[in-house]
Amino acid sequence: MAVFTIAHLYPDLLNLYGDRGNLLCLQQRMVWHGHDCRIKNIRLGDNLDYSSLDMIFMGGGSDREQGLVYQDLVKRSDSFMVAIEEGMPVLCICGAYQLLGSSYLDLDGHLMEGLKFFDFTTRATKNRLIGNVLIKACLGGQEMTVVGFENHGGRTYFEDNSLQPFGEVLRGYGNNGEDQKEGIKYHHLIGTYLHGPLLPKNPGVADFFLKTMAQRRGIEFGSRLDDDIELTAHEQMKNRLI
Amino acid sequence: MRKILAIMVGKIVILLSRRLGNQGTDFPGRVARKIYPGILKALAANIDEEIFIVTGTNGKTTTSNMIAAILKEKGYSLVHNSAGANMLTGITTAFIKASDILGRNKFDYALLEVDEAYVPLLIHEARPRVVIITNFFRDQLDRYGELDHTINLIKDGVRNTDIELVLNGDDPLITHFQHDTGLHCWYYGFEDTVYDSMESEESREGRYCVFCGEELEYSRYHYAQLGQFNCPRCQNHNPHLNFTGRGLKMTPFIEMKVNDLAIESPYQGFYNAYNILAAVSAARLVGIEDGVIQKAIAGYQPRAGRMENFIINGKRTVLILVKNPTGLNQTLSTLLYDQQSKNLFVALNDNAADGRDISWIWDADVEVLAQDKAQIVKVVCSGQRSGDMAVRIKYSGIDSRLISIKSSLEEGIRAATAGPGEVSYILSTYTALFDCQKILKKMQQQDEAEKTVGVQQMQA
Structure with missing residues (x-):
C-alpha cells in the first residue's frame, strides 16, 4: 500500500461550488484502489515542495480572492510550471483555470495578470x-463523455491555436459559448469550468488522475472499481441533455 | 380595469390550482402580472402601516412566520407570503389572495419573505419600511454567481432609500451595510453562550474582513461564522447591539432573554434561536407589548417540512426540508442525536426553486452518516438528481450496498419506510417537499384505516 499526497491550494480562498467533492472523490477512490491518500492544505505563503506531492488541486473563488491567490502564486510560478512540464497531475477549476492564462479583464475594466x-x-x-454541460473528452487514449455544471462570468479565448481543450462542447457553453472548446488539457493538467463537482460522476476523469499518480510511482491498480452509482448519475444527466 | 381583471384571474387561478392539489403559489401571480404589470405596486399601496421584508440565506421563513405570529397576536391585519414562495410572482400571489376583488381593502402590515435576488425589484414595487437580513451563508449560488454578488445586489437595492435595516450583528458579512449605504441600522446578536466554541468547525464564508480582506480573528463562534470577531488590520468588529440575546438555554427547547424580555419557544437549535431573536427585535421596533411577543413566540409551533412527524408502519417518520449545506448539516446533526436505527430517504430536485446547481450537497458534511452512532441501515435516493445524491452518500464512506436509487418519490418513500430502521427520516428539497408530504399523509391514512379494520376484526 502506497501513500499519495494531493496538495489543495488555498482551500480557504478557492473553494466554491462543492469543489471539495473532487478531493473527497480522489481520496475515497484511492482507498478503494487499495492505497492511502492524504490532502495537504497549502495556504498563502506556505512552502510548496513539489517532490513530495503526487497531485495539485485548485478550485474556484470570487475575483477578490483570485487576486490574493495570484499575488502568492506568481512568486513561485516557475517551479509550478516545471512540475507541470514534468507530468504532475493538476486539476484547476473555474477561477484557478483562469489564473493559468495570461490575463483576466474584470467587469470594471481592470486587467489582472495571470500566471502566463x-x-x-x-x-x-x-x-x-450558467447551466449543465456535456462535453466529449479523450484522456489516456480513452474517449469519454463528461458531465458537469458551469457558472462563470469570464469568457476564455485561446490566443494560441495549438492549445488543446479539455473537451469538445456537446451541450452548454464551455470556454466562451462560441468555439465549442471547454477547458484546457496539457500533459496531466486539466483546467476546466466544469464543477458539480467534476470528478464524482465522471469516474473516468477521476481515474485518469489516480492512474497517472500511481504510474508516476511505478504502481499499477488491480481490478476496476464498481461504478454503478457513479455511472447512473452520469447517465441521468447525459440523457437529460441529449 | 386591468387591475380588477388581474385580481379576478389571479384568484381564479389560485382556486383552480388548489382544486388540482397544487401548492400553486407562483403561477397565479405570474398570470396576474402578465395582465397588469403594476398589480403588486397597486396592491402594496393598500398597506396602512408598514411593509417589512425578511431576506438573507437561512431562517427567512421561520423568522417572517414568527413576526407574522406576533403581529396577528396583537390583532393587526396583514399580508404575508407564508408558503415560502418568495420571488416576485409568489409575493404577488399573496397580495391577490388577501385582496378583495376591487383591490381596495386595507391592511395594517405586509410581512414578506423575499429571496435575496429579488430584493431590489421588490423595493422598487413595494417600498418597504424595514428590511431584516438574517445572515449570509452559501446557498444556491448558481442563480446569481458568488455570495459577494448577492450581497451587493441587496446593498444596491436599499441604497438611496429611507429604509431601516435590522441586521445580524454577529455576521461579519453584514457589517459594511451601514458604512456603504448610510442607512439607519439596528443590530441583534448574542452575548456569550454556553454553546459557543472557540474554534470554527464549518465552511469559510465570511472569515475575511469585508473592508480590507484580512483574515478575521474570532474570540468565539456561536454558530457557523456567526460570533465575536475583529479584524486585526482595520479594526472592523461586531457592531454595538441594540437587541442582545442573553442566557440562552436549549434543553432542548429554546429559552433566553432579549435585552430584559424573557422568551420561551417550542423550537430547538441555535439557528432557530437567531430566528427568534430577529423576530423579537423587529416586534420591539414596531412597539409591540412584551406580553404579546412572549405569548406569540411561546405558541408558535414548527411547520410543514421543518421536522414534521408521521406514523407509518407503526414507526416514527420525520419529514425535513433541506435546501443548502447549512440546512443539511443541521439536519444531519439532529440525526446523530437520535439514538434509534434509521432508514434514510433523500429527494434531490434541481428546479429553479431548488437551485439548478446541486453541487452544494458536496459542501455539507455528509460524512457523519458513515459514523457508527448515525446507525443508518438503509438509504434510498430519489428526485430528479437521485444519482447525484446517491454518489454523494456513497462517498461519505457508508457501505454502498445500503444505497438504492428510485427516481419515483412514492416508490422511494415506500422502500425507505419498509426498511429495517426503527425510525425513517425523509429529507427533501423544496420542489419535492409537498409531494413527499402528500405521500406520507396518504400512507399514514392507509395505515390508520388498516388498523381500524384490524381492531374491528379482533373485536368480532
Missing part, C-alpha cells in the same frame, strides 16, 4: 454562462 503558463485570455461579462 498558457496563451489564453479571459474577460468578464455581465451575463454569466
